Amino acid sequence: MTELAGDRLGDWISTVENDSLTALVSFARNLCRDLEAVRNGLSLPYSSGAVEGHVNRVKMLKRQMFGRANFNLSPEAHATAELKSHGLRQSQCA
Structure with missing residues (x-):
């Protein structure tokens, strides 16, 4: 149209x-x-397209940040992540 x-x-x-x-x-x-x-x-000649674009952008940013910020901070998970960063498995440290 x-x-x-x-x-x-x-x-x-x-x-x-x-x-x-x-x-x-x-x-x-x-x-x-x-x-x-x-x-x-x-x-009517009015459009909410610009507002919808900004809302879509904010939602995308929130989804990205939620994915990055949603990691497990338990001591076991932190230790496993630390071992993985050094290329070790948990069984190699015992």
């Missing part, structure tokens, strides 16, 4: 309701639940 055409939404929904694709018919019927908001989204 390259133009603001929210005024044609009602015609599109009427056409789709007579279609044989049940998923498309269901989608069109669910649009009717909040028809005014959908029509405004297709008619």
Whole structure:
């Protein structure tokens, strides 16, 4: 969709309701639940794209940091990690 055409939404929904694709018919019927908001989204020149981009970036950073920060700090895990960093196995140290 390259133009603001929210005024044609009602015609599109009427056409789709007579279609044989049940998923498309269901989608069109669910649009009717909040028809005014959908029509405004297709008619008004405002966009939340920039905000959504920033939210997506923040979520990606949080996932990355959570993965890095989620290591086990128990003494056994720390000792095993220390041995691995020196190329040793636990059985070699006993």
